[in-house]
Amino acid sequence: MKKGLYFSPIILACIFTLSVIGCGEDDSVEIQSVDPPDASAIAADTTITVSFSAPPQNLTVSKGEVTTSDNTATISGPFPLGKLDIELTWEGGNRRLTYTVKDKVGEPVVPEGMVLIPEGEFQLGSISRDAGNVEQPGHTVYLNAFYMDKYEVTNADYKKFVDANPEWQKGTIASGFHDGNYLVNWSENTYPSGKANHPVVSVSWYAAAAYANWVNKRLPTEAEWEKAARGGVEGQRYPWGNSIDDSKANYSLNVGYAGSTTPVGDYPPNGYGIFDIVGNVLEWCLDTYDKDYYDDPPNKNPVAGPDSIEVVVENFKNITSSRALRGGSWVEGGQPRVWITYRRGNEPARTSHLIGFRCAKSVAP
Incomplete structure (x- = not known):
């Protein structure tokens, strides 16, 4: 009697299953690479290339247009500026890609109302022999790129700040942050009629620093201020050249019967597109005023005083030393008090009808 082969129901079920799905094989389609890489910055017209382990079936994307060829998909824009999330979905899989879309990749997006001052060396404190009988050799210093306000902060700008921050209003500011003449030309919380676009004056260094923090900026260092004021030209007394010119700036009581501030932007800009950088009002700077500091300053990103930019910005209320x-x-008058290189300082609580400010901002690395 011959013995037949015997298969249990369990063994038969396993054989049938293996014949259908294979011996442990995974047929899922996965992303192998993405170019540009996920989480990077891209331009609006960038084409994104995605490589899969096998041809993706029924691939769709939430943003842009997609085309596929074998194992490769390309996603094209144009894409809107800002944060960009792209959802990819295909049979058996999905993936989210996230990018930051910029105007020009590799170049910072300049904040509204500011100009980019490029990184590099310049001659700090320099006045060439061509400027006349006074020659200052200056010092070669390197500054990182930064942004500078095109205009001095106006009364209208400053009112927005005090409306949003009552502790800096005329009647409530702490006594330690001013000298008793804070916003002396304002009536309570209202600036003088007809002067919305004039630079705000009679603000202390503390108040200027507080405003700058509120708008996510800061005050410029002296070195930054001077580089910005030069407008890309070395060795000159003024942003426009070496001769004083009352058509180029508001100085020496040359406006009206007794002189006054003028609306920001009334005079021509310098080479960087900055207005009223000399004349109109004196401008607070971030760093300590040290009359000897610029005789031999550090050759990279000089800041007078013991503290870094970051420390001053974060602890401005605790500052007690004079400011530039x-x-x-x-x-x-223009000789030499309106020269680009002319320096002075005052106590941080000081206010004056001659003093205003503009803001700067570091370029993110």
Whole structure:
């Protein structure tokens, strides 16, 4: 009697299953690479290339247009500026890609109302022999790129700040942050009629620093201020050249009967597109005023005083040392108080009808 082969129901079920799905094989389609890489910055017209382990079936994307060829998919824009999330879905899989879309990849997006001052060396404190009988050799210093406000902060700008921050209003500011004449030309919380676009004056260094923090900026260092004021030209007394010119700036009581501030932007800009960088009002700077500091400054990103930019910004209310002022005002004559290189300082609580400010901002690495 021959013995037949015997298969249990369990063994038969396993054989049938293996014949259908294979011996442990995974047929899922997966992404192998993405170019540009996920989480990077891209331009609006970038084409994104995605490589799969096998041809993706029924691939769709939430943003852009997609085409496929074998194992490769290309996603094209144009894409909107800002954060970009692209959902990819195909049979058996999905993936989200995230990018930051910029105007020009590799170049910072300049904040509204500011200009980019490029990184590099310049001659700090330099006045060439061509400027006349006074020659200052200057010092070669390197500055990282930064942004500078095109205009001085106006009354209208500053009112938005005090409306949003009552502790900096005229009637409530802490006594330690001013000298008793804070916003002396304002009536309570209202600036003078007809002067919305004039630079705000009679603000202390503390108040200027507080405003700058509120708008996510800071005050410029003296070195930054001077580089910005030069407009890309070395060795000159003024942003426009070496001769004083009352058509180029508001100085020496040359406006009206007795002189006054003028609306920001009334005079021509310098080579960087910055207005009223000399004249109109003196401008607070971030760093300590040290009359000897620029005799031999550090050759990279000089900041006078013991503290870094970051420490001053974060702890501005605790500052007690004098602060630098630059630029001359509507009262002062052009020789030399309106020169680009002219330096002075005052106590951080000081206010004056000659003093205002503009803001700067570091370029993110």
